[in-house]
Amino acid sequence: MESKRILLLTTPNSYRDAAFLAAAARLGVEAVRAVDMPPALASCGEHTLGLDFADHDAATAAIARYAAARPFRAITAVDDSGSLLAAHASAALGLPHNAPAAAEAARDKYLMRTLLARHGVPVPEFRLCSTSDDIAALAEHAPYPCVVKPLNLNGSRGVIRADDPAELVAAVARLSALLGALEPGAGPRPFLVERFIPGFEVALEGLLDGGRLRVLALFDKPDPLDGPFFEETIYVTPSRLPAEAQAAIGECAAHAAAALGLRGGPIHAELRVNRHGPWIVELAGRSIGGLCSQTLRFGTDATLEELIVAQACGIPVESLGRAGGAGGVMMIPIPGAGILRRVDGVEQARAVAGVEDVAITAPLNNPIVPLPEGESYLGFIFARGDRPAAVERALREAHAQLRFHIQPNIPLLSLG
Numbered sequence: 001m002e003s004k005r006i007l008l009l010t011t012p013n014s015y016r017d018a019a020f021l022a023a024a025a026r027l028g029v030e031a032v033r034a035v036d037m038p039p040a041l042a043s044c045g046e047h048t049l050g051l052d053f054a055d056h057d058a059a060t061a062a063i064a065r066y067a068a069a070r071p072f073r074a075i076t077a078v079d080d081s082g083s084l085l086a087a088h089a090s091a092a093l094g095l096p097h098n099a100p101a102a103a104e105a106a107r108d109k110y111l112m113r114t115l116l117a118r119h120g121v122p123v124p125e126f127r128l129c130s131t132s133d134d135i136a137a138l139a140e141h142a143p144y145p146c147v148v149k150p151l152n153l154n155g156s157r158g159v160i161r162a163d164d165p166a167e168l169v170a171a172v173a174r175l176s177a178l179l180g181a182l183e184p185g186a187g188p189r190p191f192l193v194e195r196f197i198p199g200f201e202v203a204l205e206g207l208l209d210g211g212r213l214r215v216l217a218l219f220d221k222p223d224p225l226d227g228p229f230f231e232e233t234i235y236v237t238p239s240r241l242p243a244e245a246q247a248a249i250g251e252c253a254a255h256a257a258a259a260l261g262l263r264g265g266p267i268h269a270e271l272r273v274n275r276h277g278p279w280i281v282e283l284a285g286r287s288i289g290g291l292c293s294q295t296l297r298f299g300t301d302a303t304l305e306e307l308i309v310a311q312a313c314g315i316p317v318e319s320l321g322r323a324g325g326a327g328g329v330m331m332i333p334i335p336g337a338g339i340l341r342r343v344d345g346v347e348q349a350r351a352v353a354g355v356e357d358v359a360i361t362a363p364l365n366n367p368i369v370p371l372p373e374g375e376s377y378l379g380f381i382f383a384r385g386d387r388p389a390a391v392e393r394a395l396r397e398a399h400a401q402l403r404f405h406i407q408p409n410i411p412l413l414s415l416g
């Protein structure tokens with residue numbers, strides 16, 4: 001029988017690798033990792049390829065060379081960083097995948113808004129702007145309250161609410177500084193201003209198959225996300241929204257995926273629900289980030305990544321039904337900038353009834369940066385229970401046990 005091999009596109013420190021590698025191993029699929037790294041450092045190993053994901057042609061050529069001797073069943077990105085390259089390389093190698101244009105639309109918030117609006121999917125009023133625009137003039141005409149956001153960062157990085165012109169000018173200055181620091185010398189940078197959508201936020205995990213959406217899980221985000229920054233904290237599934245609201249959310253996400261041209265593989269959608277119904281905040285052609293997928297199990301004991309790898313490699317799965325009662329995760333937010341020196345209370349947090357695990361992922365003695373500039377969490381708390389309310393309570397109680405000792409940043413003293 002032909003061996004099954006999958007290429008996983010990933011980054012050097014991705015939270016997602018371990019779960020995808022474990023899934024491949026459980027399915028008897030050989031996993032090869034392609035890691036995004038500067039070309040000077042790139043090297044090919046037996047199970048690892050170093051590639052510059054931004055250079056689609058060179059990276060695709062390197063993948064094709066590798067595949068000539070050891071062909072792949074599928075090329076799958078573990079997160080957003082490799083989703084475009086996965087589409088390009090799959091197209092070049094004749095492997096089934098989403099069209100590159102669809103992968104691009106699911107990565108670029110302006111393209112996404114444009115396509116969603118064109119196809120009649122409810123989205124807020126939006127406007128493409130540039131850091132070189134006349135921001136005072138922009139502030140005069142913006143719809144308030146509004147949010148500014150970069151086109152392709154993640155985890156709410158750079159997303160800032162503004163309630164009036166002065167706040168908008170300050171938010172754009174802060175976003176410009178962040179974008180400038182991420183890519184020095186890149187010149188003017190585009191960003192979006194869009195109307196703030198009030199409402200309750202949910203996250204939908206789904207799998208597309210031939211353009212049909214199967215909802216795998218719907219998470220409530222019970223902490224209000226009203227800004228000015230949008231720290232994700234608690235996710236709990238199943239949703240406690242009424243069945244009709246959940247059905248409308250599923251239809252809205254399916255409509256959005258079709259509008260972007262996504263037809264296969266995982267999607268992660270964020271929506272807000274208010275008296276007008278569901279609105280798409282965004283829809284990505286990937287699975288849930290961080291370690292959050294640990295809350296999900298399907299059929300007898302399959303992980304989310306097993307469903308994704310199985311689908312990509314054409315391996316039948318017994319069931320896409322979510323198992324294991326209610327589950328939830330808390331992404332532990334960073335309360336302030338500084339150096340993380342010590343974390344107390346982890347054992348007490350783990351001992352809270354319903355808590356499955358507490359993972360502190362931020363390394364000690366390293367700088368930590370809160371939103372809107374930061375890009376990570378202190379760690380994750382996982383809980384399970386009979387009911388969503390009990391899971392939410394367990395997460396909050398465990399978080400209350402944790403004490404983070406953060407030494408504030410001290411301005412450098414002048415020695416002159």
Ligand SMILES: Nc1ncnc2c1ncn2[C@@H]1O[C@H](COP(=O)(O)OP(=O)(O)O)[C@@H](O)[C@H]1O
Pocket residue numbers: 124147149153154155156157159194195196197198201225230270281282
């Ligand atoms: N137009 C909006 N109205 C209300 N909240 C928003 C809006 N846009 C973004 N947000 C909030 O900011 C969060 C992050 O924005 P999002 O566009 O999803 O960027 P990211 O890719 O960084 O997650 C959302 O989950 C939501 O809570």
Ligand SMILES: [Mg+2]
Pocket residue numbers: 155156270282
């Ligand atoms: Mg988001």
